Amino acid sequence: MRGNGLGIDFDQLITREHTESVKFDARKSVFGTDQVIPLWVADMDFAAPQAVTRALEERARHPVYGYSLFPESLYQSMIDWFASRHGWHIERDWILLAPGVVPSLHAAAMAFAAEGEGIIIQPPVYPPFFSSVQKTGRRVIENPLQWVDGEYRMDLEHLAACAQQGARMLVLCSPHNPVGRVWRREELEGLLEITRQHDLLVVSDDIHCDLVFDGHRQQMLASMATREDRIITALAPSKTFNIPGMGLSALVIADAGQRQAIKRVFDSLHMQQANPFSIVAFEAAYRHGGPWLDALLPYLQSNMQFVRQYLQQHVPQIRCAQAQGTYLLWLDCRALGMTDGQLKAFFIQKAGVGLNPGISFGAAGSGYMRINIGTRRALLQQALEQIRDAVQAHVATALGRESR
Template structure:
């Protein structure tokens, strides 16, 4: 089946956070939303069909999912990521961020330190600080135009109070797909210091260059000291169905997490989320492969446009995710002035880099999972706004 990602689908008046809350969030109802990480594309047709079938059944009671649900996850992980997952390893959560929150509460104590690698998905900081834990930043560094991990800095910042590291793999917002060698090196440091690795792999299926390596698939040692957070939400644009699968090979760690889910009454599953997830993992691969081609083409268009028309900006290579990371520091604006330029002058809603923490100042994050016409319009608006301030 050929999917048409150029088709513009009207999302206003649907309750969309991205499209219906622009005035509340950005102060302008006419702003073009290219910020939050959801797509402007319909889900795969088999997913839509599964949801229609579920809706026509007409009963939406408490749901746990059948064995076929786990089988679909296991099959997807084996086929797409070469990882052999056992059914009993799979736990359920209404989302990866709620799971991260519960993981922090369950496996650390107030005052404990948790390592994250800025600039990084900003809820990482929130789930640490709002639970009374301390962020230890191991900022990424740029070498030869590419973000890399700073292993020396990581080792220097580890002490007996560091209990956990939350890894973003692939990395949001800088777009890196970590190599197996990079993951081995950071994993060995965590093993050496008995640090629990929590790997957020929600973007694992959205790889444009290279191959995604599941952290726990590297070795049994890594598997026994890690929690792998997965979801169909980013891959198939299903975030509103609030379904994620937290995969934990270690039985003791898994039991603690399962007990925490039960204690917080978070073990239930979304009826539609179950149907959509199973269908996506069984029948969504063709859609995903076509999507990745489209996102790559959008990124190539973006890079070419910036090189030709917006030469003060620098876009970093995109290996994974559908989120472009753009350096605007040559404009000479502080983050407030840059925000004013993009949101008020250009009327484009983008994520400002400073919200991702250290190293994000002067950057913007742009969502490429949109129609080409939307991307063209957004870039033209930004070009005109920069032209006005230059003038």
């Protein structure tokens, strides 16, 4: 997209093959073939903001890449970003830096629930929400999202019932991957009422918080909290500015005791070292990435509309809910009448497109696929055309079988 005033061209082809990119270079091991258009793992095919590249180049020019500190200016860049973009005031002392958000989910499970105790998650949801609980020996309690009036909602009644099954913690995904919901204030207020009643600690994974489309507004749960609420927020510039490979995120924890509890887990694994490159990328992104993000969001939103319209017109068998945020779309493929195994094979072998099977987001994802739209429109179009041709062939074969 030229014409965004910044000379940023999201339509530009940037070849990612042979850059050790998981999305491109792991295709053979994940899909059994590299002949698929990769629209799966959650990074985007766009160049990061120029300010990030410049900061990395400058750092690289200093030829010693030794053990590094987190500078105060890095904390301040994040504080300023959340104050100006989200109206949320974060105190310096509340911030605990962490390698990635997923390690923080593991650490929170270990810090706030004992082995065998319950942690509530709301599927369909990002697979590490399951695995962070299971791999740490805690117990998953599922509060599945409900489809109500054309959108996914949290089932707050069922959540109260879940809380009574010995749950210690709830992991919220806000905005929600994979269904693209941006939770409204009143929904989060309802959630807080229940977590207060049942003394549940909430880990709010707000990694997608900046990727919100027109007409919707991200509410940071922690900014709505009272002193009695126990809320930990996981944040990162990684999705916002397309720098997830940098591996640096942050936890915001207002309560000193809770902060210590997480810190003890990290310390026990010696997970403290800052990477000289992730430090400069993090700070440059939050300090200077705003205009890049402002150009990105309309591009993503028009990609989302493009996919929805294309499917409505050409592949009505696949329904796509309107996403309110994220660059992930949730495709309802149940009308194709396939098992999850067949659906996965169909997209790889017949359509030549590499997506995430919905079933990997929990049983509630059966019959669905997740597509990543953080790419060039032309590539999305090619993928959609391949999907259209494969579905048409599938429908023709099924009809032929019926008329025989």
